[in-house]
Amino acid sequence: MPQPASVFPRSPGAVAIVGAGIVGMSAAHFLSRAGWQVTVYDSGVLASGATGSADGAVSVASKKPGPLMTLAVAAVKFYEHLTETGILLDEYLPRSTFVVASDSEELAVLERHAAELEAAGVPIRLLKGAALAQTIGAAAPSAIAAVEVQGEGHAVGYRVVERLRQLGGFVIRRNCPISGLHMANGRVTGVITAHGTEPVDAVLLAAGLGSTHFLAGADLIRPRKGQLIVTDRAGSDAPHFPGPLMSCRYLVSKGSQPADATPEARSLGLVIDPLRTGQFLIGGSREDRDDRDTADAAIVASLLRDAVALAPSLAQLRVIRVFAGLRAATSDGMPIVGRVHGADNVWIATGFEGDGICLGPMMGRLCQQMICGQSPEQDIAPLDAARFGLTLAEAA
Numbered sequence: 001m002p003q004p005a006s007v008f009p010r011s012p013g014a015v016a017i018v019g020a021g022i023v024g025m026s027a028a029h030f031l032s033r034a035g036w037q038v039t040v041y042d043s044g045v046l047a048s049g050a051t052g053s054a055d056g057a058v059s060v061a062s063k064k065p066g067p068l069m070t071l072a073v074a075a076v077k078f079y080e081h082l083t084e085t086g087i088l089l090d091e092y093l094p095r096s097t098f099v100v101a102s103d104s105e106e107l108a109v110l111e112r113h114a115a116e117l118e119a120a121g122v123p124i125r126l127l128k129g130a131a132l133a134q135t136i137g138a139a140a141p142s143a144i145a146a147v148e149v150q151g152e153g154h155a156v157g158y159r160v161v162e163r164l165r166q167l168g169g170f171v172i173r174r175n176c177p178i179s180g181l182h183m184a185n186g187r188v189t190g191v192i193t194a195h196g197t198e199p200v201d202a203v204l205l206a207a208g209l210g211s212t213h214f215l216a217g218a219d220l221i222r223p224r225k226g227q228l229i230v231t232d233r234a235g236s237d238a239p240h241f242p243g244p245l246m247s248c249r250y251l252v253s254k255g256s257q258p259a260d261a262t263p264e265a266r267s268l269g270l271v272i273d274p275l276r277t278g279q280f281l282i283g284g285s286r287e288d289r290d291d292r293d294t295a296d297a298a299i300v301a302s303l304l305r306d307a308v309a310l311a312p313s314l315a316q317l318r319v320i321r322v323f324a325g326l327r328a329a330t331s332d333g334m335p336i337v338g339r340v341h342g343a344d345n346v347w348i349a350t351g352f353e354g355d356g357i358c359l360g361p362m363m364g365r366l367c368q369q370m371i372c373g374q375s376p377e378q379d380i381a382p383l384d385a386a387r388f389g390l391t392l393a394e395a396a
């Protein structure tokens with residue numbers, strides 16, 4: 001359901017987008033097509049935040065039931081639309097995700113989550129016994145059930161960003177941090193860079209974790225580290241992976257299903273993602289106690305143990321790389337998207353935690369609609385910054 005139009009049509013002018021991740025670059029694409037003069041500023045290079053250190057699940061399978069799951073369904077359709085229209089041609093790979101249960105506790109989580117996916121209109125298929133073994137040849141005999149979540153896909157965040165850059169229509173300023181916003185009469189009139197203040201008619205804060213710099217009450221957005229492992233290629237005779245395998249524990253670790261106990265500061269949830277190259281991406285941790293984007297042996301060893309327990313053939317492969325990234329997590333697990341109180345012409349889109357590759361392009365589109373004074377075509381009222389009482393920081 002579209003958000004009620006408490007806005008008015010706005011003529012295109014100059015818009016500054018702070019952050020060249022998937023959200024900022026998607027917004028830049030759509031705003032430039034709507035006639036705005038767009039400048040994207042990044043303190044580093046393109047995709048140097050979470051977008052450049054993510055897996056690329058464009059997936060409803062792991063989403064928290066409720067508004068986030070509903071938005072993810074629309075976001076997957078939006079990727080399909082961008083593929084059909086050529087914008088993301090060859091960048092989106094449709095495929096199913098397989099959520100696997102290996103014991104009775106996990107089975108209870110799987111059944112609950114499957115019911116919620118079905119209620120959201122997501123096509124699923126329950127696999128047990130021979131059907132399970134036949135469909136997921138790589139799964140260990142300890143796997144007792146799986147749900148195939150159909151009609152979703154994969155996209156690599158930094159490749160989406162690069163495609164949008166190539167399509168062009170806007171200016172990108174790399175290594176150009178925005179240190180503040182210049183205010184006059186309740187509006188932002190300029191963005192402050194090391195080279196001076198540049199005039200603007202509107203601002204979109206799409207700076208991931210860096211968005212906190214501009215907000216009062218910004219500790220609502222916290223870094224949540226994730227570590228990922230890349231293997232070499234499997235041989236052609238290796239057991240079959242029909243798509244990514246996700247353990248039910250991943251749903252609990254992500255907060256998409258309730259935990260029996262208080263979530264740990266470092267939790268593991270396993271996803272084994274077969275890449276187009278024949279390699280595997282194995283992840284990932286969720287770590288709230290550490291904001292360094294470095295990997296460590298304890299987490300990597302645990303992830304590998306879990307991965308080999310779920311798919312024993314992985315033991316034959318070599319690990320060629322480990323890396324980590326920081327997700328921008330909010331206290332209620334939902335992104336923050338909408339107008340920021342404290343100025344008439346500032347919008348924000350941040351807090352996408354582990355969902356921004358999936359939601360990013362559609363969020364770019366919805367930001368364009370809001371900035372143009374149109375009603376967003378999806379209901380993003382539950383994401384409004386007002387739920388936290390967020391306002392622009394005085395010194396922003």
Ligand SMILES: Cc1cc2nc3c(=O)[nH]c(=O)nc-3n(C[C@H](O)[C@H](O)[C@H](O)COP(=O)(O)OP(=O)(O)OC[C@H]3O[C@@H](n4cnc5c(N)ncnc54)[C@H](O)[C@@H]3O)c2cc1C
Nearest residue numbers: 019021043049050051057178208210226325355356357358
């Ligand atoms: C390990 C890991 C795995 C993930 N896997 C998935 C997945 O499978 N599927 C999925 O949907 N999502 C996944 N995610 C989440 C996804 O990567 C993020 O939600 C998404 O990339 C957020 O995009 P963004 O554009 O909001 O932020 P970012 O990509 O973080 O971009 C923000 C940009 O703002 C810039 N910036 C910050 N401050 C300033 C400033 N003051 N001035 C100028 N520029 C500034 C930064 O340099 C950065 O480039 C994963 C994330 C991690 C870390």
